[in-house]
Amino acid sequence: MSEENKNPVTEKIESAKGGHFYKEIMKDFRIKESLHGCLNCGTCVANCPAAAFYDYSPREVCQMMIEGDEETIEEYMKGKIWNCAQCYSCKYRCPKENSAADIVMAMREIAVREGLAEEALAGYTRIAKLVLTRGNQLAPDMLSPDAFPDWGPRMIELSSKKMEMREELFKGFPGMNVVDRAWAAEDYTIFEMQKIWEESGALEKVGTVFPFLVDIVQDDMDDKRDEMEVKINEKKAKLEASKK
Amino acid sequence: MSYEINDVKTGINHAKGMNYHVHDIRAEMKKLEEEGEIKIGRIIGPYKEEEVMYGIKKKIPLDMHYQHKSCGQCANLPGVPRSNFYYRDKLGIKYYNDMQQTSCTAWNYHASGLGNLVQLASVAARNWHRAYEEGYNFTIHCVTSFGNYLEMRHLLVSNKELRDAVKKVLASLGRELVIPEEIVHDSEIAYALRDKIFEAADPKRIEGIKRLRAVEHYGCHFFKQVSDDIIGGKRPIVVGGLASHLGVQMEEYSKWFMCCGFGFRHILVNREFTRSAQNIKLKAIKEEVDPDMILVNCTGCGTTFDKTQWIQKAVGEDYHYPVIFYSQLAALALGAHPFKEAGLDFHVTPVEPLLDKMGIAYN
Numbered sequence: 001m002s003e004e005n006k007n008p009v010t011e012k013i014e015s016a017k018g019g020h021f022y023k024e025i026m027k028d029f030r031i032k033e034s035l036h037g038c039l040n041c042g043t044c045v046a047n048c049p050a051a052a053f054y055d056y057s058p059r060e061v062c063q064m065m066i067e068g069d070e071e072t073i074e075e076y077m078k079g080k081i082w083n084c085a086q087c088y089s090c091k092y093r094c095p096k097e098n099s100a101a102d103i104v105m106a107m108r109e110i111a112v113r114e115g116l117a118e119e120a121l122a123g124y125t126r127i128a129k130l131v132l133t134r135g136n137q138l139a140p141d142m143l144s145p146d147a148f149p150d151w152g153p154r155m156i157e158l159s160s161k162k163m164e165m166r167e168e169l170f171k172g173f174p175g176m177n178v179v180d181r182a183w184a185a186e187d188y189t190i191f192e193m194q195k196i197w198e199e200s201g202a203l204e205k206v207g208t209v210f211p212f213l214v215d216i217v218q219d220d221m222d223d224k225r226d227e228m229e230v231k232i233n234e235k236k237a238k239l240e241a242s243k244k
Numbered sequence: 245m246s247y248e249i250n251d252v253k254t255g256i257n258h259a260k261g262m263n264y265h266v267h268d269i270r271a272e273m274k275k276l277e278e279e280g281e282i283k284i285g286r287i288i289g290p291y292k293e294e295e296v297m298y299g300i301k302k303k304i305p306l307d308m309h310y311q312h313k314s315c316g317q318c319a320n321l322p323g324v325p326r327s328n329f330y331y332r333d334k335l336g337i338k339y340y341n342d343m344q345q346t347s348c349t350a351w352n353y354h355a356s357g358l359g360n361l362v363q364l365a366s367v368a369a370r371n372w373h374r375a376y377e378e379g380y381n382f383t384i385h386c387v388t389s390f391g392n393y394l395e396m397r398h399l400l401v402s403n404k405e406l407r408d409a410v411k412k413v414l415a416s417l418g419r420e421l422v423i424p425e426e427i428v429h430d431s432e433i434a435y436a437l438r439d440k441i442f443e444a445a446d447p448k449r450i451e452g453i454k455r456l457r458a459v460e461h462y463g464c465h466f467f468k469q470v471s472d473d474i475i476g477g478k479r480p481i482v483v484g485g486l487a488s489h490l491g492v493q494m495e496e497y498s499k500w501f502m503c504c505g506f507g508f509r510h511i512l513v514n515r516e517f518t519r520s521a522q523n524i525k526l527k528a529i530k531e532e533v534d535p536d537m538i539l540v541n542c543t544g545c546g547t548t549f550d551k552t553q554w555i556q557k558a559v560g561e562d563y564h565y566p567v568i569f570y571s572q573l574a575a576l577a578l579g580a581h582p583f584k585e586a587g588l589d590f591h592v593t594p595v596e597p598l599l600d601k602m603g604i605a606y607n
């Protein structure tokens with residue numbers, strides 16, 4: 001961190017305050033950019049959709065971090081952080097350019113790492129699996145009308161003829177008309193994605209919530225590893241050659 | 245109240261007096277390139293300059309478009325990517341629909357906290373590198389991806405630790421860190437091409453478009469997550485700008501700024517929140533404007549507005565505003581079949597009344 005990047009607010013509070021969660025959150029380098037003192041003006045709250053419907057406040061998020069108020073931080077870690085819509089309205093409007101949105105994001109990461117996210121992520125398995133095995137986050141076959149009854153009668157109508165309609169729509173666009181993923185990403189591409197999750201430590205973190213998913217991904221990777229690593233090595237050699 | 249696009253460009257002029265506050269990511273990138281820290285993937289072919297915050301010029305590439313797709317659109321609103329391809333075909337723009345790309349995974353990240361910054365930035369950089377090695381300009385269909393890539397660019401430029409970690413991951417894939425010169429959303433491209441789209445449009449379709457009144461809604465991650473790199477200054481203008489250029493009468497409503505209620509996780513596991521937020525927005529739209537359609541540029545917002553109107557009957561409201569993406573409007577102007585080429589039949593809020601008003605046959 002260069003001199004000019006130092007943030008007097010976070011530098012000061014960092015050294016003075018305690019508490020396990022507080023210290024973990026402060027390790028995230030985004031916090032320095034997200035807290036510049038707080039006027040307690042409530043502008044963020046007035047623009048926050050989560051504050052409109054839940055016992056939740058972006059002002060409180062900033063205040064608790066400035067105060068190092070471990071009790072309130074814990075309350076947020078154990079549940080309230082999941083109310084945030086991640087809309088960044090707070091960041092956009094705050095006169096001090098604070099970002100409760102980014103602080104909450106850092107906290108969600110820690111909640112997952114420390115095994116506090118199980119309840120919040122119940123019902124999230126299919127998406128996590130799709131990301132890790134297909135390289136996509138959504139697929140046409142996930143949008144069944146029984147999962148979304150509140151989306152109305154046209155959803156039911158659509159589900160019966162959706163695939164035919166897609167075929168017509170994507171005539172002449174190979175790779176677009178698929179059912180179990182958003183587009184037909186190649187196996188090699190999916191392997192690269194899995195490798196990113198593995199190398200970055202993100203896959204290990206998935207194991208705290210969905211241990212079985214880690215096994216699935218690792219089996220999947222092992223099945224193709226030899227073949228894929230040959231391709232990657234060719235790529236590495238090509239990159240080296242281009243540097244010379 | 246209808247308005248002219250120039251009225252909302254105030255953010256640019258306002259910021260011009262605030263030199264002390266200018267954050268020029270382009271200058272920082274150049275410096276890092278000189279130091280050998282990163283490579284910049286420069287714009288290929290013709291481009292048009294548009295003003296962003298502080299009067300900085302953003303280069304919008306006009307040809308050779310790498311199509312970085314949206315998983316939400318492809319799965320749920322497939323008429324949007326199809327329209328993106330359609331307007332390029334009509335204007336003779338070369339594009340590349342690559343099957344070696346992945347989702348940006350930012351929807352997952354913001355909803356669940358699964359993943360981490362090294363993972364998120366490496367996924368971004370791997371997709372950027374695909375466009376670079378194929379010789380195309382990286383362009384983005386999804387607003388979640390757009391906001392994420394703006395943020396990843398910022399974090400990669402400002403933090404050496406993250407940069408080094410990402411470079412290591414990329415090296416294990418035989419790739420290198422090449423940050424695109426510009427992070428460009430498809431709606432910015434359609435806006436930059438507005439003259440060309442108008443010139444190539446079917447005059448009959450334009451006649452129909454001129455009968456329409458609309459409101460616009462922008463994805464929060466289009467302009468709030470990183471708010472200094474969007475055309476128009478602090479408040480976005482590209483969707484309304486394109487639409488009014490084609491003849492739509494754009495109308496103002498008081499809740500334009502408010503989040504649509506998508507919430508990344510709420511749309512999946514807590515739709516009471518989504519519906520409640522929607523009700524506030526839709527109520528203002530109905531009482532203040534009662535338009536023919538709601539224009540959008542974001543996957544999540546388009547889904548939320550389209551899917552959450554019917555259920556409002558439960559609280560005694562009757563909303564029926566067709567939700568149209570900027571590129572679907574462009575495709576319609578250029579003569580696209582509303583269903584077979586613009587995919588409007590995938591929307592669950594009926595679009596037929598809108599097509600009737602425009603005089604477009606759909607059966």
Ligand code: SF4
Pocket residue numbers: 037038039040041042043044045058059062093094095096097098
């Ligand atoms: S808008 Fe900013 S300064 Fe005002 S209360 Fe919220 S965080 Fe504090």
Ligand code: SF4
Pocket residue numbers: 044047048049050051057058083084085086087088089090091100101104
């Ligand atoms: S990002 Fe979260 S805290 Fe900030 S305004 Fe949106 S919902 Fe509120």
